[in-house]
Amino acid sequence: MGLSGKDARLITVEKVTRTKKDPGSELEKVVDLGYVGEPKAVDTTLLNALITAEDDYIPVVAPIGVSQTGETYNVNADTVAGALAGALGAKRMLLLTDVAGVLDKDGELVRQMTVAEARQAIAGRRRHGRHDPQARDRDPRRRGRRRGSGHPGRPPPARHAGRALHRARRGDPDLPVDLSHIDTWLFDLDNTLYPAESGFMAAIVDRMTDYVQKVTGLPRDEAYALQKTYLTEHGLTLKGMMIHHGVDPLEFHAIFHDLSLEALVHDPEMLAALERLPGRRLIFTNADDVHAERVLTRLGLGHLFDDVFHIGSAGYWPKPSPEAFARIGAAHAVDPAVTAFFEDSERNLAPAHDLGMTTVLVGPWAAQSHAPLCPPPHRQARAVPAGRAPT
Numbered sequence: 136m137g138l139s140g141k142d143a144r145l146i147t148v149e150k151v152t153r154t155k156k157d158p159g160s161e162l163e164k165v166v167d168l169g170y171v172g173e174p175k176a177v178d179t180t181l182l183n184a185l186i187t188a189e190d191d192y193i194p195v196v197a198p199i200g201v202s203q204t205g206e207t208y209n210v211n212a213d214t215v216a217g218a219l220a221g222a223l224g225a226k227r228m229l230l231l232t233d234v235a236g237v238l239d240k241d242g243e244l245v246r247q248m249t250v251a252e253a254r255q256a257i258a259g260r261r262r263h264g265r266h267d268p269q270a271r272d273r274d275p276r277r278r279g280r281r282r283g284s285g286h287p288g289r290p291p292p293a294r295h296a297g298r299a300l301h302r303a304r305r306g307d308p309d310l311p312v313d314l315s316h317i318d319t320w321l322f323d324l325d326n327t328l329y330p331a332e333s334g335f336m337a338a339i340v341d342r343m344t345d346y347v348q349k350v351t352g353l354p355r356d357e358a359y360a361l362q363k364t365y366l367t368e369h370g371l372t373l374k375g376m377m378i379h380h381g382v383d384p385l386e387f388h389a390i391f392h393d394l395s396l397e398a399l400v401h402d403p404e405m406l407a408a409l410e411r412l413p414g415r416r417l418i419f420t421n422a423d424d425v426h427a428e429r430v431l432t433r434l435g436l437g438h439l440f441d442d443v444f445h446i447g448s449a450g451y452w453p454k455p456s457p458e459a460f461a462r463i464g465a466a467h468a469v470d471p472a473v474t475a476f477f478e479d480s481e482r483n484l485a486p487a488h489d490l491g492m493t494t495v496l497v498g499p500w501a502a503q504s505h506a507p508l509c510p511p512p513h514r515q516a517r518a519v520p521a522g523r524a525p526t
């Protein structure tokens with residue numbers, strides 16, 4: 136039986152807060168993680184009723200919790216599983232996961248561990264592992280790998296454009312990009328000007344699935360699959376919905392106009408990084424103008440951009456189509472040789488790279504990418520007359 140942790144107040148949560156030391160002032164700052172919670176109480180009444188019922192019910196619980204005041208929070212699935220197992224007094228807990236398990240210092244799987252040993256190992260990792268990057272470099276399993284990298288030899292990802300700019304300016308050897316000649320700064324919006332970890336994009340995708348489901352009448356999983364197919368085929372779900380279902384783009388975009396912006400927070404690092412850029416800054420997004428303005432205003436970055444080049448400006452030609460690049464090129468006389476483009480989508484960066492722009496991939500996926508992260512500027516620079524599609 137499918138349940139969520141909200142049903143019958145199964146899982147009561149408290150908002151998770153994390154603190155981070157500000158490198159400038161050395162003060163501890165509270166980092167807002169949005170609607171992420173930790174279980175505080177588990178009411179097993181409903182579960183016990185199901186488990187002990189005459190019919191053979193297997194409760195399947197989605198890792199969602201409810202706060203004292205009734206708000207919905209996301210909770211890590213393994214944390215929820217642990218809390219449920221504890222509250223039920225379970226004898227065994229089995230995890231199906233893509234993580235190997237606990238590894239010892241030689242990288243061997245630890246097959247058995249007491250609670251005391253686990254606590255000791257966690258404390259040891261806090262002392263030597265996570266907060267001591269050099270310890271990680273000394274670790275033989277990580278030798279030849281750079282810190283935080285998902286792939287051997289790949290640099291750690293910059294979580295958003297502000298961090299990438301900051302690192303490039305500092306001359307970080309892991310982000311060897313020359314931005315000294317750039318005078319036009321193109322930025323994607325979603326998951327580029329705020330970190331993907333905010334979860335905001337997930338809410339967008341969710342709304343989109345609701346809509347595809349409404350228009351097509353498909354079950355949710357099939358609607359989601361169709362949404363992804365259109366995204367792959369057309370660069371944008373909306374484009375597929377327009378072509379195959381005659382959807383009105385204005386009606387489609389309206390579904391995002393009342394999305395909660397709570398997950399998006401001001402980021403002083405982003406603001407400072409953008410402020411000091413010489414030249415003009417432009418937004419280049421597949422979203423519509425209303426969404427872009429809402430997000431930029433919420434992030435406190437709206438005043439920094441000369442223009443928001445949105446899906447309407449592009450005549451509903453989304454990135455990565457050559458038409459989208461040709462249109463922004465024409466509208467703003469973009470010279471690729473002095474233009475840098477920051478994006479969280481590798482696919483959307485490819486045409487920019489081909490045009491000769493300096494491209495910077497940001498976000499959690501950057502570590503997994505094998506794409507040229509920052510091609511040396513000018514290497515592929517070709518004069519592409521503004522307004523003409525690249526060939």
Ligand SMILES: [Mg+2]
Pocket residue numbers: 323324325326327478479480
């Ligand atoms: Mg994006």
